[in-house]
Amino acid sequence: MKQLMTGNEAAAEAAIVAGCRYYYGYPITPQNELINYMSMRMPQIGGSFIQAESEIAAINMVYGSAAAGARAMTSSSSPGISLKQEGISYLAGSELPCVIVNIQRGGPGLGDISASQADYFQAVKGGGHGDYHTIVLAPSSVQEMADLVYDAFDLADKYRNPVMILGDAQIGQLMEPMEFHKRPKKNLPQKTWSLTGAEGRKRNIVKSFYPVKGQLEEFNAHLQRKYKAIEEHEVRYETVNTHKADIVLVAYGTSARVCADVVRKSRQLEFKVGLIRPITLWPFPKEIIRKISEKVQCILTVEMSAGQMVEDVRLAVEGKCPVHFYGRTGGGVPTSTQVIKKIVEVVPDNLANTLLQLAEVR
């Protein structure tokens, strides 16, 4: 049955459906509906809810629950996610599965509470110290928020790796009809590596500390093999109208919804606009972007940042076509009119006039 939910609430309920029974959080706008929902639901289903004394405490509680083999989650917004970075590095270093939700707001610093995508670098390039990756999933609707949070727990367990949901204030606050397609998880896979008390078996060790020379390099090689497998098997993206497109937009999350509207408007014209929407930001869908870049006049990346994902787009394109950028910062959300103006600016002059009609389409 469809229900009207905010993205924040959908993320919380999806985690419960996925079998998460341990949630630790600390309040911050614009993700408060998530922690609020968990405080209501966890006691109802015999789970644990703790409003921790800080974001740092919350991520380390996640470490504890994950080490004990449970499905655990925390959530926050940009400044709070910065505080969690040490914990995330330790989780990655200890190969502990967990889900971290970042409902991004404007930055840097305390910033504001409006929607932003300026934490892309932090999410996909490490954030904490060391050679590690978190799997990063970027929903662009309330329904997809629920679906991706559900899948995030499976991905985390499959690879023993933290998974980050990279949303933004708009996705978190937005209410849309959605439904939970999947059944509640009852029998979760046994985690033979977890710390459950060693009576009658060999002891397990969960750690990220390798002081003996050579051991850490060996462990890092293992991590890199794992990341390679994730890059091979877990890339997700959506393409809209990319076949025979003249220009292709690359955008994720809230920006992608705006770009999808531009694609819709362009359908009436001879000049074709397509869209590649990365759903996994790491692993990044570089193959499809490279493939499409060989056939189009240019690519325009649209973000709510000063230009972060565009660097990965350029790496994927390897100079095969020009890559342009349009971004809003500090809580600004692009409008389709602004994106169209940018398209007009970057396409050859003979096409610009045709494109100006785009702005007239409602």
Place this chain on the structure above:
Amino acid sequence: MNSCLPTDITERIILAGFGGQGMMLLGKLIAQAAMIDGKKVTYFPSYGTEVRGGTAVYHLIISNNEIFSPIIEEADTLIVMNQPSYQKFKGMLKAGGLLLLNTSMIKSDNFPDAKIYEVPATEIASKLGNVLVSNIVMLGAYLAIKKLFSPNLILEQLQGMLKAKKGNLFAINKQALERGLHLIESIHHPYVR
């Protein structure tokens, strides 16, 4: 279902008022009714710094087609409950759009090009015995004008939300909805400029 939304029509509504005037609930009731009616809906509330007495604004889009950005650039309908919200958001209404004003709290001068309906919602609600139902008076008026859903569908939603705990408030909410409906039905020609 008693829907009057033709195909390929999108209704973009901006709701604004003081925090505490129930704009959030007003929009949610329309959004839920639209969802049950099988429409696509996005409802984007303001959040965070809004407090009782400040202005709060909500973007509600209902459509038969996929909705892309939930942020409204140009509204088909503007429902406003107080003067500061009116000043702040009147520019967002498209030419010839529907302007629904709570004239108990908005001075009726210098209106933009719009189909204007004046509803003294706060006064009506006060006379019914609870100023808090002024939002439902406005909702009744809106339903009578746009006829998107049957009032019964809205009443069902309201009953579901109030449940047993606040069930005693259902009667006054129903009265408020009916007062809004009847007020519009008694006006034959809106004040159009």
